[in-house]
Amino acid sequence: MRTTHQVRPPAPKPTAGPRIPAGMHGHVALSMLPALALFAVFFLVPLVVLAVTAFSRWGAGDFTFTGLDNYRQLFSDPVFWKAAGNTLFYCVASMVIQVPLGVAVGMTLAMKVPGWKLFRTIIFIPFVISGAAYALVFSMFYNPSYGLLNNLLAPVTGGQHDWLFNSGTARWAVAGTFVFIIGFVVVVVMAEVASIPTELLEAAEADGASLMQRQLFIVLPLLRNIIGTVILVRLLVDIGMFDLVYILTSGGPNDATTTLALYAYRAYVHGQWGYANAVGSVILILGATLIVTVRRVFRIGERAL
């Protein structure tokens, strides 16, 4: 884990560093130019386009400002509310499923019992698999006729169940895939536990604290910051959740699994670009709101970038 810290050095003072040597201003500017150009073209310009066109009817060819019409239409569409509800459902599900499980596994592995590296390696593997490939895996896993889940559960449920296309279970089946992707949380938590000074734990042990007590009352509270960070990272991914749902169910059945990203994508495909951008702005604002909230709750800003 040493490399984690190598690329994460102590934060510098914001004004630290020498001035640019005389005669080098041109070089420095030239050096930053490609990055600034790429950033402007692919991040800033789209952001401006979004902000302007969200208030317009915009498609192939025509463009008219329509004020808040897109938002009025948006907020009166029950499918939008379904998509927003599902997106939040996935956010909550991944927090409830991945964070406690990942923290528990990370803290357990951080005790470095023999063989911990092997466990860590295997648990991390699902995280490097793409959402698209994982979606294909799970469409087979949940398949009502030959899927592994039904075969395993057959003795219990006594029959076959179409988990993904039954509106009662669809959302839960999608969220259920989160259980398998805890590797990221595990690894980040392990790195954080490794940075806890050993004297602290030794002192507690000398005072007679049991292993369980040390884990719960010393290690866990020190993980608050990293748990907040992990939640942040997960939320960012979940707010824009697309690949998994698009491939697993295309948002069905009857929009039971659809997300905001999918809803925006459909508007885009139908040529309603202005409307799609209004949805896009909702995604961005929702993301910003959740990030600010989580940072507040977990006091993340107190540690420098």
Add this chain to the structure above:
Amino acid sequence: MTAILPASTSTSDARRRSVRRTRPRSWALVLVYGFLTVVTLLSLLPAAWVMLSSFKTGPQVYSGKGFFPSPPTFQGYIDAFTEIHLHTYVLNTLLYAGGGTIGAVTVAFLAAYPLARYAFLGRNFLVAMFALALAIPLVGLATPVFFVVRELGMFDSRIGLVIFYSALELPFSFIVMRSFLLSLPPEVEEAALIDGAGYFTTLRRIILPLSRPAIATVCVVAFVKIWNEFFFANLLTVTQSNHNVQLALSGFKSQFGYNVTGAMAGATVIMLVPIALFLLLQRQVIAGLTAGAVK
């Protein structure tokens, strides 16, 4: 005094020994291993089942019987390459991931150096801008990105996608590179500068070789991320010959509606690339993903 000394050392020895034993007792070890085994098997199960099933025959898959293929067959793999031409997509994706990674890392390195080293007006603003880009759910920008890419004549073009991916991985690469460069003492290149070496010479001869660990980390992670990218590949390409492997995967579902082993074989090939990279370069992948995310 002399009588006390040996006694005190022996107790402190004993204490140290007991303190070292931060590992759980034997009954707790059983619980620990039990827990880890369940989680590990769970993590492994879905993907391993698909990988194993890719060697089954169609009828065996549909029968839902048996975890292991009997007898094993390569028919799924033959189908994936002959019917769906998986290799075309693999080559495309190698171009996107390879080109995008080189582009992102080069551009990020060039910008990260002055933004790590020198204090000047607007520096903190620029750094914050890149950091903020990491915290945006980019799917929200889908339509404007499509519009910009199309206006630039880069829609449905391989080169266009390489340039786009360079931009997509730029904020992450920049943040990780800059953090690393901040940890290099400035004395490193001062001598070179005093000796009259120019800015770009110093950058290439002194800073670049020292940055190898960070560059390796960023390269692996950016490559895997672009290899796995689905959303923008789907948004920015239409012609099948420009698709990446992830899009080819979603094609399996309709085209291989009847050929489930072909789809499983294809999925296996596509999953194995990042898994292999991860297993070979575990340290870099973990360092990069955690560092990039924690920013």
